Amino acid sequence: MSVSDIQPAPNERRPATAGMPKLHMAIFAVLFVLLAVLPLLVYPVFAMKVMCFALFAAAFNLLLGFGGLLSFGHAAYFGGASYVAAHASKVWGWTPETSILVGTLAAALLGLLIGSLAIRRQGIYFAMVTLAFAQMFYFFALQADFTGGEDGIQSVPRGSLFGIFPVDSNEALYYLVLAVTFGGILFLYRIVHSPFGQVLKAIRENEPRAISLGYRVNRYKLMVFVLSAAFAGLAGATKSQVFQLASLTDVHWSMSGEVVLMTLLGGVGTVFGPLLGATIVVTMQNYLASMGAWVTVIQGVIFVLGVLLFREGIVGVISRWIKRPL
Amino acid sequence: MFDLLGIPPQVLMGQLLLGLINGSFYAVLSLGLAVIFGLLNIINFSHGAQYMLGAFVAWMLLEYLGINYWWALILVPVIVGATGIILEKLALRRLYHLDHLYGLLLTFGVALIIQGLFRNYYGISGLPYSIPDQLSGGQNLGFMFLPNYRGWVVVASVIVCFGTWFVIEKTRLGAYLRAATENPTLVGAFGINVPLMIMLTYGFGVALAGFAGVLAAPIYSVNPNMGADLIIVVFAVVVIGGMGSIMGAIVTGFGLGVIEGLTKVFYPAGSAVVIFVIMAIVLMIKPEGLFGRNN
Numbered sequence: 001m002s003v004s005d006i007q008p009a010p011n012e013r014r015p016a017t018a019g020m021p022k023l024h025m026a027i028f029a030v031l032f033v034l035l036a037v038l039p040l041l042v043y044p045v046f047a048m049k050v051m052c053f054a055l056f057a058a059a060f061n062l063l064l065g066f067g068g069l070l071s072f073g074h075a076a077y078f079g080g081a082s083y084v085a086a087h088a089s090k091v092w093g094w095t096p097e098t099s100i101l102v103g104t105l106a107a108a109l110l111g112l113l114i115g116s117l118a119i120r121r122q123g124i125y126f127a128m129v130t131l132a133f134a135q136m137f138y139f140f141a142l143q144a145d146f147t148g149g150e151d152g153i154q155s156v157p158r159g160s161l162f163g164i165f166p167v168d169s170n171e172a173l174y175y176l177v178l179a180v181t182f183g184g185i186l187f188l189y190r191i192v193h194s195p196f197g198q199v200l201k202a203i204r205e206n207e208p209r210a211i212s213l214g215y216r217v218n219r220y221k222l223m224v225f226v227l228s229a230a231f232a233g234l235a236g237a238t239k240s241q242v243f244q245l246a247s248l249t250d251v252h253w254s255m256s257g258e259v260v261l262m263t264l265l266g267g268v269g270t271v272f273g274p275l276l277g278a279t280i281v282v283t284m285q286n287y288l289a290s291m292g293a294w295v296t297v298i299q300g301v302i303f304v305l306g307v308l309l310f311r312e313g314i315v316g317v318i319s320r321w322i323k324r325p326l
Numbered sequence: 327m328f329d330l331l332g333i334p335p336q337v338l339m340g341q342l343l344l345g346l347i348n349g350s351f352y353a354v355l356s357l358g359l360a361v362i363f364g365l366l367n368i369i370n371f372s373h374g375a376q377y378m379l380g381a382f383v384a385w386m387l388l389e390y391l392g393i394n395y396w397w398a399l400i401l402v403p404v405i406v407g408a409t410g411i412i413l414e415k416l417a418l419r420r421l422y423h424l425d426h427l428y429g430l431l432l433t434f435g436v437a438l439i440i441q442g443l444f445r446n447y448y449g450i451s452g453l454p455y456s457i458p459d460q461l462s463g464g465q466n467l468g469f470m471f472l473p474n475y476r477g478w479v480v481v482a483s484v485i486v487c488f489g490t491w492f493v494i495e496k497t498r499l500g501a502y503l504r505a506a507t508e509n510p511t512l513v514g515a516f517g518i519n520v521p522l523m524i525m526l527t528y529g530f531g532v533a534l535a536g537f538a539g540v541l542a543a544p545i546y547s548v549n550p551n552m553g554a555d556l557i558i559v560v561f562a563v564v565v566i567g568g569m570g571s572i573m574g575a576i577v578t579g580f581g582l583g584v585i586e587g588l589t590k591v592f593y594p595a596g597s598a599v600v601i602f603v604i605m606a607i608v609l610m611i612k613p614e615g616l617f618g619r620n621n
Contacts, residue, residue: 070427117606120613124369124426125565129609132562135555136602143595253558257434264431296442303435307428308417 020193023324024271028186031275035178044170045242050282051181052239057262057274058188059231064260065269066192067224068204069119072127073134074232074259076114079251080137081107081233086153086246087146095163096176100237107233108226110137115225119218131253138251152247156240173242180238184231189271191227200224232259254296261299264306267313272326276315338591339470345587346580347476347545350483351538353579355560356567357487358534360575361494364507365527368418368429374557375437376532380406380539381548382444385455395458398540399482406536411529418528419521437554444550452547479541486537487576494572503527562605568618578616 020028038047056078063069085103088094094102114133121129141147148154158173160166167173191197203210203217211217240246249255258281266277281299288295306313312320319326355373362370370376383402387393393401413436421428457475464473494500506513506520514520539553546552560579567578582601590597608616 070430072430117609120609121565124430127427127430128369128561128565129605131558132565132602132605135558135562136599139598143598253554257438260431260434293442293445296438296445298442300435300438300440300442303438304417304432307432307435308420311424311428 020189021324023326024189027272027326032182035182039171039174044174046282046286048170048174048177048242049239049286050279051177052235052242053259053262053278053282054275055181055184055238056232056235057259057266057278058185059228059235060259061263061268061270061274062188062191062231063224063228064263065274066197066200066204067221067228068200069221069225070124070127070260071118071130071225071228072253072256072260073114073130073132073137074229075251075253075255076134076137077107077111077229077232078236078239078255078259079141079246079248080110080236082236082240082246082250083141083147083153085237086156086240086244089159089241090153090156091146093157093159095159096161096167096173096241099159100180100234100241103237103240104230104234107236108230111226111229111233112222115222115229119221119225131256134251134256135253138248138253141248141251147246147248150248152245153240154245156244156246158241158244167241177238177242180234184234185275188231192271196220196223258299261303261306263313264311265302265313267316267319267326268311270313270315270319270326273313273315277313280314333591335469341587341591342584343470343472343476343587344590345584346480347583348586349580349583350480351542351556351579352560352563352583353487353576354483354534354538354541355557356563356575356579357490357572358531358538359560359564360567360569360572361490361534362528362531363569365503365524366418366422366429367426368421368433369426369561370528370531371430371433371557372413372437372440373433373532373535373560374553374555375440376406376410376535376553377539377542377556378444378550378553379409379440380536381455381543381546381552382448382539382550383536384540384543385453385548388455395540395544399537402540403533403537406539407529407533410532411525413532414525414528419525437557441550441554448550450549450551452549455543455548457544475544479545482541483538486534487579490534491572491576559601562601564615566601566605566608566615568615570615571617574615574617 035047035051056074060071060074063071081103083103084106085099088099088102089096114130118126118129118133142149158166158168161176165172167176199210199215199220202213203215203220207217236250239250262277262281263274264277265273265280266275267273284298285295288298310317315326355377359370359373362368380402383405384395384398387398387401388395417432417436418429421432461475461478464471465477466472494503502513502518502523506518506523510520542552563578563582564575566582567574569575582604585604586597586600589600596603612618
């Protein structure tokens with residue numbers, strides 16, 4: 001598919017949201033400054049984990065919040081990319097940036113494969129299909145040779161950025177992860193506020209009308225699915241470099257559920273909701289790790305309460321209070 | 327007996343039986359999902375957890391109260407169904423006017439809660455539940471050995487499936503149900519208490535999951551994760567069959583179990599994924615599912 005195919009848009013008006021609102025720019029700036037000094041305040045590995053999951057949730061939100069498609073199988077792209085990147089670093093000896101890149105591409109390819117089948121169904125069927133394919137990928141990861149089965153791929157070397165700058169230390173790697181995840185999130189922001197993003201919203205709101213306006217709806221859906229899978233992969237590949245590990249946890253269905261939870265908690269379809277949701281969920285897991293399965297129970301309770309009482313999410317509520325999109 | 331493609335018949339029949347047993351569970355569980363979906367339009371993500379709950383309640387009845395398997399077979403669906411009714415009344419009911427995806431998310435959360443709680447209190451190692459005395463032992467059929475209990479699982483599932491089919495397709499109550507599936511407002515105008523019917527239908531679908539859990543308890547070890555992976559396969563079964571027809575859910579369930587069993591004989595490595603591969607093929611050829619209605 002070429003880009004021109006999915007950009008029909010005759011006489012398209014320049015979307016009202018083309019430029020970044022000052023409020024968003026200010027929040028991003030504050031976030032960036034905060035993140036730049038964060039390693040002084042908290043353990044860098046924890047901060048890197050939060051950033052990877054924030055990108056993961058933002059990628060998922062692109063699909064659910066703006067494409068209106070609930071995927072219950074995003075672990076496949078997140079974990080799949082993490083396997084490929086870990087393999088590239090460890091076995092092929094590639095540099096971090098090339099490993100992350102090839103992991104991302106692999107996730108995009110997997111997204112293209114699964115997405116082209118999944119978009120044939122809508123609504124809850126779509127959710128079930130994506131979940132089933134992700135489970136299939138889980139079995140593949142369990143049985144394939146290169147994934148290391150139950151052990152995963154361990155002690156992945158961090159190597160040197162571009163083969164020049166060593167990123168073995170957490171502090172050095174932190175700024176690479178910051179650049180990758182922050183860049184990714186800004187890129188996702190750009191996609192949402194592009195003409196492409198406007199068409200996505202049109203499809204989400206009223207698919208038959210979008211079709212009658214001449215948009216090839218399925219191409220848009222597939223495109224947003226692939227983009228979302230790719231950025232989920234970017235997050236997963238980066239995470240494999242941080243933890244020097246790729247394991248079955250990242251491809252398990254519970255990971256797919258977690259990213260849904262992060263997005264729902266923060267606010268589906270908001271810009272900053274997934275970032276906040278990811279921060280809360282990862283922090284919670286971190287501090288409650290000693291409580292074992294209670295973490296699962298708490299996550300379940302948040303899901304139930306979130307769906308029953310709190311569907312807009314935290315950022316969604318704040319956004320309603322200040323009467324501005326966030 | 328002759329060998330088929332170099333496979334001894336004992337092996338082939340053994341795997342066919344295992345496939346049929348898995349198929350029994352697929353059929354009962356996907357039937358429950360289809361019944362719930364028909365009226366509530368939601369996918370009950372907690373179905374696997376409710377199946378696990380059924381197995382655990384059976385185990386608890388035996389362990390703490392000394393209530394045997396046969397009573398459990400009747401009591402457990404009632405108890406698990408009652409928890410379903412409570413869930414419907416307290417939570418699901420509030421979501422009917424929203425996008426159906428919220429029902430999926432809510433029941434997913436419920437599944438996490440149930441599984442997490444049981445993992446906390448019972449660990450993940452699994453608890454034994456012995457086969458009832460009347461069904462221990464087996465029959466030598468000449469070409470294979472058939473354990474009595476496994477034969478019973480298949481028979482019981484077939485009876486429950488066709489009983490459900492009969493009630494829904496051939497009785498007056500089923501007619502109300504089918505009518506409410508098509509147009510709840512109109513059925514309500516005829517004086518039928520549709521919200522009550524929805525509540526009981528959810529309870530019944532959940533009870534089916536609980537029943538499957540009791541059947542499973544003596545075969546698989548009773549553990550908190552027993553439903554989690556199974557339910558994803560059942561989702562694939564439901565996508566393949568389409569949820570438009572009750573008979574479709576039953577036939578697809580048994581059929582896919584048998585195909586999975588055969589795959590174990592001829593290509594063991596593929597047995598874990600064969601149902602997902604079939605799902606992919608069905609999505610390419612007939613996206614609405616084999617028995618589905620295109621809407």
